[in-house]
Amino acid sequence: MTMNLNIRDKFNKALPADPIKDNYRRQVSEACFSYATPKQTAKPEMLHVSDDMLESLGLSEADAKSDSFLKVFTGNAILPNTKPYAMCYGGHQFGNWAGQLGDGRAINLFEIEQDNKNWALQLKGAGETPYSRTADGLAVLRSSIREYLCSEAMFHLGVPTTRALSLALSGDQVLRDVMYDGNTAYEKGAIVCRTAESFLRFGNYQIFAARQDEEHLKQLVDYTIKHHFPDIGEPSKVSYIEFFKQVTQRTLEMIIHWQRVGFVHGVMNTDNMSILGLTIDYGPYGWLEGYEYGWTPNTTDRQNKRYRYGNQPNMGLWNLIQLANAIYPLIGDAAPLEAILNQYKSDFESGSLNMMRSKLGLEITDEKDQILIQELEDNLHLTETDMTIFFRNLANFEKETPSKGLEVIHDAFYKPDEVTGNIETRWITWFENYSERLQKEACSDNERKGKMNVVNPKCVLRNYMAQLAIDDADKGNYHLIDELFQMLKKPYDEQPEYQKWFAKRPDWARHKVGCSMLSCSS
Incomplete structure (x- = not known):
């Protein structure tokens, strides 16, 4: 392995691991993660690499073109002295407690320290884990293009988000039912390497609270504060309250940014809510075409529209209430948590007003x-x-x-x-x-x-644009992925060379699958 990465694993060294090493579906208790090895792929091919993320991780363009890079970031090689793993978490899905969920198709490779910043790197679509339930742990090119492009686009829009390092083909065929209507078909398999300071979610804390496992709940919260909220100080009732306050503030800031640029997440379940206030899990997301409070891109949410554009601030609050319930045992006093949640309501009103003023x-x-x-x-x-x-x-x-x-x-x-x-x-x-x-x-x-013009973007990743790139990629043409990637780096600039993209959604895209409504299938 020739890449010079400053690997500094923390999560899988400081927190309790699942003692069972075999990779089969199971309920995992008293553990924050399970070790998991990525699946070997048939014929990996790197399609695109983010130059910004290369630099942030201390890597070069030469690294990105190396055989080592291809193997590591498609799961076909594991760096020495690293132990890939999948996180254990639960969550509320569409308002109902779903129990254990976990990283069903994400495998965390390692953590890097670079320029005084922590980066956790994980592969999405790299194979089964103990949390895969009935799924195969894989991902298809269609959803992988959408995640790769959108996470980087959101970063350049100034929206708190996870990032993406690379997009690759696995060389395998993956069976999927795009619209959950019984029409299955094989699609190109793909793997995205995504990265963030941490991939901890509300659900990581909820699973311990649901199991009344206060010991491991405290251990995880203390770890989170130490490594991601270090200014809060040593563990105490006061620091736990401050921790919740900061998570609340970050969540609110993220959602106001969503509203500013017209982004609809589509599936704001508590397992898709980052503890760091980052946009995470780019599944059935969408961008407003017509300005409509009631629009959701998610076919699963078509009837109730729980996660519609105009309801995202309310869903942020609902999810924070669930997090408050989860960490309550460490505090034993509801009043300060309720005060923070009430402050969220007033802060959203003032924050939204100021956002619209801008x-x-x-x-x-x-x-x-x-x-x-x-x-x-x-x-x-x-x-x-x-x-x-x-x-x-x-x-x-x-x-x-x-x-x-x-x-x-x-x-x-x-x-x-x-x-x-x-x-x-x-x-x-x-x-x-x-x-x-x-x-x-x-x-x-x-x-x-x-x-x-610095708050109102000229270009966003409209669904039809991503779908055009997907359609071309299905035919083996990957040029449009790069064209959109380069344009979305400068969303507030005029960029006359990309003027054709500054246009309303075309009529053909109004009801086309992937352009108007999307499923969670990936």
Whole structure:
């Protein structure tokens, strides 16, 4: 092995392991993880590597082209003195306690320290673990492209997220039922190496609480504070309360960023909630095309829409309540936890208001801003209006000519001929109010445009874009993966060479599988 990695494993050295070494499905108790060896693949092929992550991990382009890199990050070789493992956790799925879940298709390779930062690296789709239940632990190219592109895109958007190092083909064929309708088919197998400071989830703590295993719950919380919240101090009731407060704040910040860019996670189960406030597990996610509070990309959630765009802040709170219940035994006092949860509600209201102010280029606080924003959000629901294009083009609005407001945002409407009568009147009124409000700001139109364009992206990873890359990849053409990857590195820049992507979702994508609704199948 030629790669020079500064490996500093902590999780699998400091915490209790499952004593059973055999890899078969089972309930794992009194352990934070089980050792698991990645599956050997038929014919691995590296498709793409993130140059940003290479640098962050202390690796070079030469490393990325090496045989060692290919083998390690497809699970075909294990670095000396490392012990891959799968985490044990539980979780609430769609509001119901599901018991033990765990890393069913993720295997953690090792941890790295680089530039005073910790990176845990894991392979998604590398084979079975004790937590795979009835699944095969594998992943397909379709979902792997989506995860690889989106995690890196979210990072460049400024959204707290896990990252991705590499995307590879396994060379194996994987059987999947894309829409859970009985139509199974073989697809190309793939493996993503994803990385984060830690992959700990709410569910890691919940599983011990559900089993009334306070000893190991305390051990895991103490470990988390020591390695990921070191400023909190030594374990105590006070530090546990502060730990929960910081997790709550990070979760809120993450969700406000989601709302800002129009991202819908699609499956906010507690096992998909990072203890570090990172966007984790890119499954049936989606980006708002038309601005719609009630939209969800998840076919499983089509009826109840629990995880719809407008409900994500509420689901964040619901999940935090479950985490509070899990760590309550270490504190023994509900009042401070309830105070933090109540603060989440008020902090979301103020944080959301400030986020929307920034999207509108408003810096001076005005008591009528809430009304202006509410009227805008109501208008955006009157006829299908593309969220990304609307806010990006709104930056071109000139406060002295409110009558041209509709002209400025015209391209955002999917059916511009609907903008007549009452709809047109309401928009005209809103632009007049917006113009009046902008008169109170000290900056010029051009200065405001610059500020708006750093919070309102020009490009996001729309589902149809990812699907085009997937369709090409299925045919053996991987060029579009790189084109989208490079564009999404600079989502706030104009990038005229990628102007074709600054467009509304095409009609063919409105109901196409992978473009409008997605399943959890990967």
